Amino acid sequence: MNPSLSALPFSPAQLEDLNQRQRQFLLMLTGSESLSRQEYEKAFNVSDRTAKEDLKKLRELGLIHTQGSARSLRYRLIG
Known part of the structure; x- marks a missing residue:
């Protein structure tokens, strides 16, 4: 596992099926x-659809949660 990922409050098993964007996003959330x-x-230069799919997987795995609704929806780390 990437040494910087060890700072995340998750086990290596929880992170192994994530793509690089998802892992990097979790790291971004540690500083925000x-x-x-x-x-x-914008950060990963991906489409709306790709972003939705990536974030949905992170939510389903219990790594992030949402706050707000519709246009004001924000994502936060769990843990």
């Missing part, structure tokens, strides 16, 4: 209170 889907799209 919350981030939006639009910030994810």
Whole structure:
């Protein structure tokens, strides 16, 4: 596992099926209170659809949770 990922409050098993964008996003969240889907799209130069799929997987795995609704939706680390 990438040494910087060891700072995350998750086990290596929880992170092994994530793509590089998802792992990097988790690291970004350690330095920020919350981030939006639009910030994810911009940071990784991905489409709205790709961002939604990536973030959905992180939510389903219990690694992040949402705060707010609709246009004000933000993502935060769990843990």
